[in-house]
Amino acid sequence: MAKLNLLLLAVLVACAIGLVTSxxxxxxxxxxxxxxxxxxxxLDVEYGQLQLEASTWALHARVETIAARKLGxxxxxxxxxxxxxxxxxx
Amino acid sequence: MNxxxxxxxxxxxxxxxxxxxxxxxALVGAFAILAGRSLYLQTARxxxxxxKGDARYSRVIEMPATRGRILDRNxxxxxxxTPVKSIWALPGDVEFGTGQKRKLAALLAMDPKELDKKLxxxxxxxxxxxxxxxxxxxxxxxxxxIKGIHQQREYRRYYPxxxxxxxxxxxxxxxxxxxxxxxxxxQATLGGLPGSRRVIKDRLGRIVEDVESIRTxxxxxDLTLSIDGKIQSLAFSTLKAAVxxxxxxxxxxxAIDVRTGEIVALVNYPSFNPNNRARLSGGQLRNRVITDLFxxxxxxxxxxxxxxxxxxxxxPATMVHTAxxxxxxxxxxxxxxHPAAAxxxxxxxxxxxxxxxxxxxxxMPSEAMxxxxxxxxxxxxxxxxxxxAAAGRLRPYKTWRPxxxxxxxxxxGISVSLVQLARAYTVFARDGELVPLTLVKTSAxxxxxxxxxxxxxxxxxxxxELAVQNGGTGPRARIMGWRVAGKTGTxxxxxxxxxxxxxxxxxxxxxxxxxxxxLVIAVMIDEPSAGQHYGGSVAAPIFAHVMxxxxxxLGVPHDAPLEPIELPRAGDExxxxx
Numbered sequence: 001m002a003k004l005n006l007l008l009l010a011v012l013v014a015c016a017i018g019l020v021t022s023x024x025x026x027x028x029x030x031x032x033x034x035x036x037x038x039x040x041x042x043l044d045v046e047y048g049q050l051q052l053e054a055s056t057w058a059l060h061a062r063v064e065t066i067a068a069r070k071l072g073x074x075x076x077x078x079x080x081x082x083x084x085x086x087x088x089x090x
Numbered sequence: 091m092n093x094x095x096x097x098x099x100x101x102x103x104x105x106x107x108x109x110x111x112x113x114x115x116a117l118v119g120a121f122a123i124l125a126g127r128s129l130y131l132q133t134a135r136x137x138x139x140x141x142k143g144d145a146r147y148s149r150v151i152e153m154p155a156t157r158g159r160i161l162d163r164n165x166x167x168x169x170x171x172t173p174v175k176s177i178w179a180l181p182g183d184v185e186f187g188t189g190q191k192r193k194l195a196a197l198l199a200m201d202p203k204e205l206d207k208k209l210x211x212x213x214x215x216x217x218x219x220x221x222x223x224x225x226x227x228x229x230x231x232x233x234x235x236i237k238g239i240h241q242q243r244e245y246r247r248y249y250p251x252x253x254x255x256x257x258x259x260x261x262x263x264x265x266x267x268x269x270x271x272x273x274x275x276x277q278a279t280l281g282g283l284p285g286s287r288r289v290i291k292d293r294l295g296r297i298v299e300d301v302e303s304i305r306t307x308x309x310x311x312d313l314t315l316s317i318d319g320k321i322q323s324l325a326f327s328t329l330k331a332a333v334x335x336x337x338x339x340x341x342x343x344x345a346i347d348v349r350t351g352e353i354v355a356l357v358n359y360p361s362f363n364p365n366n367r368a369r370l371s372g373g374q375l376r377n378r379v380i381t382d383l384f385x386x387x388x389x390x391x392x393x394x395x396x397x398x399x400x401x402x403x404x405x406p407a408t409m410v411h412t413a414x415x416x417x418x419x420x421x422x423x424x425x426x427x428h429p430a431a432a433x434x435x436x437x438x439x440x441x442x443x444x445x446x447x448x449x450x451x452x453x454m455p456s457e458a459m460x461x462x463x464x465x466x467x468x469x470x471x472x473x474x475x476x477x478x479a480a481a482g483r484l485r486p487y488k489t490w491r492p493x494x495x496x497x498x499x500x501x502x503g504i505s506v507s508l509v510q511l512a513r514a515y516t517v518f519a520r521d522g523e524l525v526p527l528t529l530v531k532t533s534a535x536x537x538x539x540x541x542x543x544x545x546x547x548x549x550x551x552x553x554x555e556l557a558v559q560n561g562g563t564g565p566r567a568r569i570m571g572w573r574v575a576g577k578t579g580t581x582x583x584x585x586x587x588x589x590x591x592x593x594x595x596x597x598x599x600x601x602x603x604x605x606x607x608x609l610v611i612a613v614m615i616d617e618p619s620a621g622q623h624y625g626g627s628v629a630a631p632i633f634a635h636v637m638x639x640x641x642x643x644l645g646v647p648h649d650a651p652l653e654p655i656e657l658p659r660a661g662d663e664x665x666x667x668x
Contacts, residue, residue, distance in 0.1 A: 027290075027298035034297045048159065051167040055250035058166070060323035075642070078571045079652040 148290050148301055155282030157245060157266055158310035160259055160273070162319040163354075163531045167250055168259050169273065171266065171310075174246040175228025176221040181209045183238030190236050197230050198223065221264065222246045247273075251319070253361035254326045257377040258317055258529070260477075261364040270375065272315065272529060275475045282310035314531040316352030321345060324639045325355040329613075332632045333359045336618035342378040343632065344512045345640060346610045348601065351516070351525035351536040353509075354609070354640070356380075381478045383505040384614065387581030388442045388563075388625070389599045390501030390511075392518065392550050395435055397462045398450045399546040406436045406549050412445045419493045424448050427665045439553040440562040441664050442578065444500045451499030452492060459495065460487035465524070465541045466514040468506050472527055482506040501579060508597075512612035515599045518554060518575070519607035522547035551575050555604050558630075560658040563665065567600055567630035568655045569638040571648040576600015576633065578625030580665075583617065593617050598629035602637050605649040611637055624665050 067073040131139055160169035177198065186194075195202040198220045208217055221244070223231075228241050247262045249255070260271020267281065268274035285307020290299040325343050333341040345355040362374040376382065398404050415429020424444050430437075438446035451459060463469065469484030483505040490498070497503045506514075509527070516525045516538070523538030542550075554575035558564045564578040579597035582589035599612040613629040613636075622628050 027292070030300070031292070031296045031298050044156075045173055048167075048170045048172050051159070052170045052172065052248050052250055055167045055170075059250065059252075060320055061254070061327065064323075064327075078642075078648075083647060085647070 147292075148288055150286055150288050150304065151297075153285040153287065153307045155284045155307055155309050157247065157262070158280040158282065158312045160280070161312060161314045162251075162255075162317045162322070163314060163352075163533075164319060165314070166319045168255050168315065168317070168319075169247055169249050169251075171245045171247050173225060173243055174222045175225055175231075175241045176244050177219040177223060177228065177231055177239065177241050179209060179217055179219055179240065180215055180238045181212050181217055182215065184209055185237045187236070190234055193234060194231065194236060194239070197227055197234075249364040251322075252365065253363050254323050254357070255317065255319075256361050256364045257358045257379070258315065258322075258356050259364065261367065270477070271377070272313070272476070274477050275529075276313055279311045280313060283308040316347070316350075316354060316529055316531045317356065318354045318640075318643070320643050321636070321640045322355045322357060324643075325636045326357045326359070326361070328632055328635045328639075329357050330359050332615065332628070335620065336615060336622060336628055337620040338615045338628075339617040340373070340378060341613070341615045341632075342382070342508050343611065343613045343636065344379045344509050345636065346512050346516060346525075346527065348516055348519040348525065348607045348610055349535055350532055351527050351538075352532060353527055353529050355636070356509075356529075377476075377478070378614070378616075379508045380472075380474065380476055381480050381507065383480050383482055383507055384595050384597075384616075385504065385581045385584065386501040386506050386511055386597060387579035387595070388444075388500055389577045389579035389597050389612075390504070390506075391439060391442065391447045391499065392554060392577055393462060393466060393514065394447050394451050394459070394499040395439055395553065396517075396542055396546050396550045397454060397459060398435065399549055400462075400542060401454060401458075403453075404435060404450075406553060407434050409434055410438060410443075410446045410449055412438075412443055412449070415445060417445045417448060417496075419448075419496055420491070422493050422497075424496060436553045436556055439550075439577065440556045440559075442500075442557070442563045447499040448496035451495055456487040456490045456495050459498065460484070460490075462541070463498075463504065465539075466517055467510050467524060468504065468514065472507075472509055472513060474509070474527055474529055476529065479509075480507045482510055501581065508612050508614050511597075511599050512610050515601060515610045515612065517541050518547050518551045519601040519610050520547075551601075551604060551607075554600065558600070560656070561664060563624075564598060564600075564626045564630045565655075565657055566626060567598060567633050567637075569602070569634050569641075570655055571650055571652050572602045572638070572641055572646070573604035573650045574600060574602045574634070574637065575604050576630070578630060580623060580625045594623040596623055596625040596628035598625050598633045600633055600637070602641060603646060603649040608644065608646050609637060609640055611640075626665065 157171040159167055162168055191202060191205065195205045200220065205219070208219060211217065231239065231241065245266050247266065249259060249261070251259065258271055260273040261269055262273050263269050268277040273280065285303070285305045287303045288301040289297045290301060292298045325345065329341045329343050341359045343355065343357050344353060346352070347354050356379050358378050360374050362370050409432045412426065412433050413431040415426040417424045426443050426445050428441050430441070433441060433443050433446050463484055468482050471479040471481040494503050513524065513527055517523065520538055521544035522540055522542035524541045525536050525538040554577055555573060556562055557577055558567045558574050564576055567576050568574050576598055577600065581595045583593040583595055585593065594617065596615045596618055597613060601607045601610045611633050613632045615628050618628045
C-alpha cells in the first residue's frame with residue numbers, strides 16, 4: 001500500500017513539474033509571438049513611411065520636371081512609336 | 091498551624107476554572123471566525139479574491155486600429171497614416187533646467203515666448219505644447235528629460251499626392267476620422283475598430299498569456315481607388331495651365347474608363363494641399379466635378395438628336411429647316427451663330443445649331459425627352475458613395491412650357507454635374523448602354539443599362555466625330571493617332587435669375603478612340619476671361635491633351651493615321667452660342 005502511495009506521489013510530482021514546465025514554455029513562446037507581432041506592426045509602420053517617401057520622391061510632377069529639365073527627355077512623337085501587338089509578334 | 095497553612099496558601103492563588111475556559115473558547119472562536127471567513131471567501135465569494143489576485147498580473151490593453159491606406163490603381167500611396175507624437179505638459183509641474191527651455195523651444199520650432207505663454211496658464215492642468223510632431227522630435231524631447239513634459243502617440247495622415255488628388259481623397263480631422271471625399275465616404279472600412287484584450291504580464295512587463303478578448307478589434311482596411319495617378323497628374327497639370335491661361339475662375343475634369351465604369355481621373359482647380367489645411371476657402375475645397383451643377387449648354391444636344399433618331403421618323407441625313415437662323419417662341423428668341431437655311435441632323439450637331447435642336451425637340455412629346463434625360467442619369471445623384479453628390483435639376487415634364495422644352499434641347503433650363511454629363515456620354519461610347527460609375531478599382535467589365543438602341547448611339551457617335559472635324563465646333567479636340575468624337579458647349583452663366591451676358595461656362599465632353607471607345611472625358615472651365623470663351627477653343631484643347639496622354643499611358647491601339655492635326659485657319663472655325 002505504502003509503495004503504491006509513494007509511486008503515485010512520484011507520478012503526481014512529475015506531473016506537477018511537467019505542468020509547470022509546459023506552462024512556462026507556453027508563456028515563453030507566447031511572449032516570443034507577441035514580440036514578433038510587435039515587430040510586424042513596427043515594420044508595417046515603417047513600410048507605410050517608406051511608401052510615403054517613395055510616393056513623395058516619385059511625384060509625377062517631380063519626375064516630369066527632372067526628366068524634362070535635367071535629363072532633357074520628352075515624349076516621343078507618336079509617328080516614331082511602333083506599336084507591337086501580341087498576335088503579330090508570334 | 092492554621093497560620094502556617096495560610097502562609098503557604100498565600101503563594102498560590104487559585105483562579106476560577108471558567109477564566110481558562112473563557113480564554114480557550116475565545117481563541118478557538120476567533121480562529122473559527124477566521125476559518126469561516128476564509129471558507130466563505132474561498133467558496134462562496136471566489137470572484138472577489140480572484141479579481142484581487144488577477145489585478146497583480148493581468149492587464150487590459152487597448153489595441154488601437156491603424157487607419158487603412160488609400161492607394162491608386164497602380165498601388166501608389168495616396169493617403170498613409172503614420173505614428174507621430176503629441177507633446178503635452180502639466181503647467182504646474184514643469185521645471186526647466188539650465189538651457190532646457192531654449193532647447194525645447196528649438197526642437198518644437200516654437201518661439202520661447204510662446205512656450206512661456208502656454209505654460210504660464212496655471213488654471214489649466216493640461217496643455218498641448220505641440221500636436222503631431224515627428225517621432226524623432228518626440229524622442230529628442232523625451233531625451234531632454236524635463237519634468238512635467240509628456241507625450242502621447244497619435245496618428246497623422248499624410249497625402250503624398252498633395253493638391254493633385256486632394257478632392258478625390260479628401261482628408262481626415264485631427265482625431266483621424268474622415269471629413270471629406272473618399273476618407274469620409276469609406277470611413278467605416280478605413281477606420282477599423284479599436285479592440286481590447288486581457289493579458290497576463292510578467293515581472294518585466296512582457297505579455298505571457300492571452301486571457302480573453304474583451305472586444306475584437308479590426309485594423310483599417312486598405313482601399314484601392316480607380317484613379318490612375320499618372321492620368322490624374324497629367325489632367326491636373328493640364329487643367330491648371332488652362333485655367334491660368336484663360337484667367338478662369340475654376341476648372342474641372344473627369345475621365346471615365348468606358349469598359350469598367352471606373353473614374354480614372356477626377357481633378358479640380360483651384361485645389362488645396364491636404365497636408366497643410368490652414369487658410370482654406372470653400373471654393374478650394376469644393377469638388378466641382380461631383381457637387382457643382384451647371385447648365386451644360388450644347389453638350390446636351392446629342393441626346394436630343396439621339397431621341398429624334400429613336401423615334402424612327404428621322405435619319406442623320408434628314409434636313410431640318412433652320413432659316414433664318416433664329417426662332418421666336420413666346421417672346422424669347424433662339425439664335426444660331428452660323429445661320430443656315432437648312433441643316434441635316436449631322437450638321438445640327440456639327441455646327442451646334444440651337445434652332446435645329448429646338449425644332450427637333452418641339453416635334454417630340456415632352457414626356458419622351460424627360461424620360462431619356464432621366465434615364466441617362468440627369469436629375470438623380472450618381473451612386474458613387476461620395477459625400478455631397480449633386481442630383482441636378484430636371485423638372486417634371488408636366489410643368490414644361492414649349493420654350494422650356496426648346497431650350498432644354500440645347501442644354502438650358504436643366505442643370506447637371508460634370509460627372510453626370512460624363513456618365514451620360516458613356517451611352518454613345520457603349521452603343522447605347524449607360525455604365526454605373528465607381529471610384530474603387532474593379533478592373534472588371536461593368537454591365538450597363540440599355541438606354542438607347544445601338545443604331546442610334548452609333549449614329550450619334552459618328553455625328554460627334556464630325557463635330558470635331560474642320561467645319562465643326564471642336565476641331566481642337568482632335569489628337570494624332572486616335573479618332574475622337576465629342577461635343578463643345580458654351581453656356582451663359584446664370585446670375586440673379588437671368589443669364590449673364592459676359593460670363594460663360596465652356597465645356598467639352600467626348601470619347602476616344604471612336605472605333606472601340608475606351609475613355610470618356612468631360613471638361614468644364616468656369617468663366618474664362620482672357621478673350622476666348624468658346625468650348626471649342628477653351629475646353630477642347632484640354633480634352634485633346636489629356637485624352638492623348640491617357641490613351642498613350644493606357645496603351646490603347648491607334649485607329650487613325652499618324653498625321654499631324656491640321657486646324658482650320660482663324661475665322662474659319664464654327665462657333666456655338668450655347
